[in-house]
Amino acid sequence: MEPMEIIGSKARLQILHRLSEQDMYVSELMESVGLDGKTAKHHLNKLEGEGIISSRMEGRRKYYSLEKEVLVRISPSPNRRFRIQFPTVNTE
Numbered sequence: 001m002e003p004m005e006i007i008g009s010k011a012r013l014q015i016l017h018r019l020s021e022q023d024m025y026v027s028e029l030m031e032s033v034g035l036d037g038k039t040a041k042h043h044l045n046k047l048e049g050e051g052i053i054s055s056r057m058e059g060r061r062k063y064y065s066l067e068k069e070v071l072v073r074i075s076p077s078p079n080r081r082f083r084i085q086f087p088t089v090n091t092e
Helices: 003-007 010-021 026-033 037-049
Strands: 053-058 061-066 071-075 081-085
Touching: 003 010, 003 081, 010 026, 010 037, 010 053, 010 061, 026 037, 026 061, 037 053
Parallel strands: none
Antiparallel strands: 053 061, 071 081
C-alpha cells in the first residue's frame, strides 16, 4: 500500500496522533476519534497490517502502540516536494 493511502484518511491521522501521545485501547481510541467499533477496527487493521502500529492484550483490553515514525515533508518553491516517509528503525 502506498504511504498516501495509509495515512490519507482523517481517521487514520487522528489515530496516529493519539497513539503518538500514549498507548490506547480500542474503546479509548473510538471515543477520542469519534468512530464506531467497526470503522475503528478497519483503520486499526490497516495501520497494523502495514507495521505502523502494533497491538497487545492486557487482560480483556487490546492496546495499540505506535511502532514507526511517520514523517511528512511538504516543501514550497523552488523544491516543490511532497513526501511521506516511514524511516527504518534500527533494532540493534
